[in-house]
Amino acid sequence: MAKKEGFGVSPITNTIYYGTQDTEKHMWIGQKIDVTDDVIAAVYAWFMGNMEDSEGKKEEYQISYPSTEFELVMRRKKTENI
Numbered sequence: 001m002a003k004k005e006g007f008g009v010s011p012i013t014n015t016i017y018y019g020t021q022d023t024e025k026h027m028w029i030g031q032k033i034d035v036t037d038d039v040i041a042a043v044y045a046w047f048m049g050n051m052e053d054s055e056g057k058k059e060e061y062q063i064s065y066p067s068t069e070f071e072l073v074m075r076r077k078k079t080e081n082i
Helices: 036-049
Strands: 005-007 016-022 027-034 060-064 071-075
Touching: 016 036, 036 071
Parallel strands: none
Antiparallel strands: 005 016, 016 027, 060 071
């Protein structure tokens, strides 16, 4: 049995877990911890850190993951002046 400690997403609950996985059987073994909120908060903070660069504030920042047809985009909200 090959074991790997790390993150994974439950296809049933869409919950992000951290724990140990059996990489051959593609299943969790032992204890797993729900880290969904922490992971989303960390990624959000990471995106926020990339919204500013040496030229100032960016209006948008995007990344794509290899071998997928999707991209993640953070965009500044448009504010209306009253």
